[in-house]
Amino acid sequence: MAILLTPPARLSLALPGFENIKRSWNSTYETVAARLLPGEYFVTMHDEAVYTTLGSCISACIRDRVTGIGGMNHFMLPISASSDSWKAAGNSASARYGNFAMEHLINNILKNGGKRQNLEAKIFGGGRIIANMTDVGMRNIAFARDYLETEGLKISSEDVGDTFPRLVVYFPATGKVKVKRLRSLHNNVIAEQETMYLNTIEEKPVSGDIELF
Amino acid sequence: MKTDIIELVRGVGDLVTLPDVFIRINQMVEDPNSTIDDISKAVSQDPAFTVRLLRVANSPFYGFSSAIDTVSKAVSIIGTSQIRNLALSTAVATSFSGLSNKLVSMDNFWRHSLYCGLAARKLAKMAGKCDAEAVFTAGLLHDIGELVIFNRLPELAKETLLLVLDGADELPVFRAEQQTMGFDHAQVGGELARQWKLPPMLEECIAYHHDILAAKRYPREAALVHIANILALMAEVQTLDPGDVAPIESAAWEITGLLEAEVIATVVGETRADIAEAEMLFFGKAFSR
Numbered sequence: 001m002a003i004l005l006t007p008p009a010r011l012s013l014a015l016p017g018f019e020n021i022k023r024s025w026n027s028t029y030e031t032v033a034a035r036l037l038p039g040e041y042f043v044t045m046h047d048e049a050v051y052t053t054l055g056s057c058i059s060a061c062i063r064d065r066v067t068g069i070g071g072m073n074h075f076m077l078p079i080s081a082s083s084d085s086w087k088a089a090g091n092s093a094s095a096r097y098g099n100f101a102m103e104h105l106i107n108n109i110l111k112n113g114g115k116r117q118n119l120e121a122k123i124f125g126g127g128r129i130i131a132n133m134t135d136v137g138m139r140n141i142a143f144a145r146d147y148l149e150t151e152g153l154k155i156s157s158e159d160v161g162d163t164f165p166r167l168v169v170y171f172p173a174t175g176k177v178k179v180k181r182l183r184s185l186h187n188n189v190i191a192e193q194e195t196m197y198l199n200t201i202e203e204k205p206v207s208g209d210i211e212l213f
Numbered sequence: 214m215k216t217d218i219i220e221l222v223r224g225v226g227d228l229v230t231l232p233d234v235f236i237r238i239n240q241m242v243e244d245p246n247s248t249i250d251d252i253s254k255a256v257s258q259d260p261a262f263t264v265r266l267l268r269v270a271n272s273p274f275y276g277f278s279s280a281i282d283t284v285s286k287a288v289s290i291i292g293t294s295q296i297r298n299l300a301l302s303t304a305v306a307t308s309f310s311g312l313s314n315k316l317v318s319m320d321n322f323w324r325h326s327l328y329c330g331l332a333a334r335k336l337a338k339m340a341g342k343c344d345a346e347a348v349f350t351a352g353l354l355h356d357i358g359e360l361v362i363f364n365r366l367p368e369l370a371k372e373t374l375l376l377v378l379d380g381a382d383e384l385p386v387f388r389a390e391q392q393t394m395g396f397d398h399a400q401v402g403g404e405l406a407r408q409w410k411l412p413p414m415l416e417e418c419i420a421y422h423h424d425i426l427a428a429k430r431y432p433r434e435a436a437l438v439h440i441a442n443i444l445a446l447m448a449e450v451q452t453l454d455p456g457d458v459a460p461i462e463s464a465a466w467e468i469t470g471l472l473e474a475e476v477i478a479t480v481v482g483e484t485r486a487d488i489a490e491a492e493m494l495f496f497g498k499a500f501s502r
Contacts, residue, residue: 028382035379051381131320131501163502164450169381180383180457181450184321185359189374 012046015112023048029169036074038197041101043071043108044172051169053182054125055190056137057197058144058160061122061170061177062105062153064114070172071109075101076140076194078202097201098143106151121153124168124179126160129187137161165190214395222404225361228311231409234259235300239410242297252293253285256300265303265497266296272494297412298350302330305353306496314363316370320500322360326353327491328448331484333441339476340469343433344414351418351434352441353495354411358402358419362390369394385459387423399423425465436468444477448484453477 011023011032018034021042026033029049034042036052036059044050050072052059063070077094110116123144126137141160148155159166159179165187167180182190237255241247257263263284270281270291281287288296301308306323313319333352337345363370373393377384387397403420414431418438421428428435439462446458455461455477466473492499 026381033381035381049381053378131318162451167378167381167383181452182378182383183446183449184325185317185386186374186378187321188316188318189371189378 012048015043015045015108017108018042018044029171031171033169036072038074038076038194039101039201041071041073041075041105041108043069043105043112045069045112047171047173049169049171051167053165053167053186053190055127055129055165055187055194056125056140057194058123058125058137058140059168059170060102060105060144060148061124061168061172062109063120063172063175064109064118065120065175066115066118067113068173069109069112069114070170070175071105072168072170072172073101073105076136076198077143078198079134079136095143098140098147102144102147102151119153120156120175121148122156122170122175122177123148123158123160124166124177127165128161128163129165129184130191131163218396218400218404219408221365221401222361222408224365225312225405226408228364229308229405229409230311231308232259232262232300232304234262235297235304238293238297238300239412242293249285249288249293252296253288256284256288256296262300262303266299269299269303269494272490274491274494294344294412295346298347301411302350302353303495309357309360312360312364314360314367314370316363316367316374317359318501322356323496324488324492324500325445325449326356327495328445328484328488329353329355329438329441331487331491332444332448332480333438335480335483336437336441336444336469336471336476337434339480340433340437340471343437347412347414348418348434348437351415351438352445354402354406354415355419355422355438355442356398356402357405358398358400359386361401361405362394362398366394383459385423397423425462425468432468436462436465439465440469440471440476441480444480444484447477447481448488451485453481 021034021040023032023034031049033049033051036042036050038057042050052074057074057076059072059074061072075098077098126141128135128137165182167182169178238252241252241255266287270287281290330349330353334345334349337343337348373389376389376393377386387399390397399420399422403416406416406419414434417428417431418435421435422438422442425435425439443458443461489499
């Protein structure tokens with residue numbers, strides 16, 4: 001049978017657990033691209049892209065630089081009363097949420113054959129996109145940096161903070177990232193998406209058990 | 214589609230109030246019998262505008278060497294058609310405050326508009342053969358159709374912005390609008406300018422800043438505003454790499470005779486340096502950041 005070379009035929013099977021992530025053909029990058037929403041993460045071993053838009057949320061992009069297995073998450077720490085000092089509190093509910101997002105991504109890469117010593121990390125986002133508000137983006141950046149340092153993972157590149165939202169397109173196979181800073185026209189819509197996501201995580205705190213590899 | 218736009222713009226009639234002083238000067242500038250004296254009198258009837266006019270006239274924005282301390286001096290030095298633009302430019306925030314909306318903060322909206330106005334003015338001076346101060350006003354007003362859409366069609370406008378954010382390519386907003394609504398903010402703004410009887414140059418720049426080849430009477434000015442709009446985006450996201458923002462139509466460089474390599478870094482840099490002072494001058498406050 002002839003092999004179909006039309007784009008949809010190249011949509012390879014997603015790894016187990018990522019079947020619900022929306023993926024489609026992207027003609028600019030000529031690859032399949034997975035679209036992440038706040039709270040989601042995605043790992044792939046194929047030559048495909050994963051992208052998201054970030055306001056004050058943060059995305060870690062992590063890959064095994066030898067095998068090219070890697071992915072992206074998209075999260076923020078909930079703003080609860082106890083979360084102001086996530087670092088001091090150590091195991092506060094909000095830090096637990098960040099740990100959850102980071103460990104899911106890293107563990108899934110390792111589960112699919114990545115090696116811890118080969119991991120390379122990049123972080124993006126954490127912008128202060130609504131004027132005169134508490135800088136929640138800065139807390140997310142501080143958390144991500146602190147987490148990666150504790151795990152012994154060096155950050156090989158980052159574009160974080162400042163006042164704009166970002167579109168991040170990541171290619172785990174090569175480690176290439178395209179970051180596009182978005183104009184302020186998009187701030188309110190992105191902030192609204194993030195607030196909706198924040199409401200869902202504040203209602204459903206994650207449990208403390210995370211399987212460690 | 215055209216009738217949709219006309220109806221949409223008619224619906225905002227009561228929400229936008231052009232300053233009386235602008236309307237009076239507008240009529241006088243068109244009337245060959247009116248004198249500098251008549252126009253000075255019309256200006257003086259609006260004390261708030263008189264203060265703004267003298268403040269702008271004496272600011273580094275114009276850089277006149279001698280002090281301009283009377284309205285008639287301001288009118289004769291700055292010129293009557295310029296005074297008309299200033300009456301509009303220094304009152305845009307109040308004129309459009311009725312078009313508030315939840316999709317974009319007014320500070321963010323006007324910051325982009327002001328970046329565009331400042332960039333357009335600089336480009337106009339470099340390109341020559343046009344009225345740089347009028348092009349400033351055109352840049353300042355280029356996106357007013359957006360305010361109409363956000364205020365009158367908030368659901369569709371939100372759908373449009375979500376469509377832009379859903380793709381990995383950052384589809385230009387005006388293209389997304391064409392997909393979701395069948396028309397775009399440039400067309401709506403152009404119609405607004407027409408119904409208000411704004412000078413035809415402003416109308417063409419607003420209507421065609423995304424479609425410069427359609428500008429028949431003022432292609433040079435429309436091309437300048439088109440370039441300025443993209444440079445404003447670059448100033449906003451702090452980049453000098455044209456690959457980081459929407460593309461500039463190559464025709465815009467041909468029409469204006471400007472060279473991409475010579476203008477981008479200069480204009481983006483100077484515009485960023487000037488923005489804070491221009492906010493105070495034209496909006497009377499610093500925008501929130």
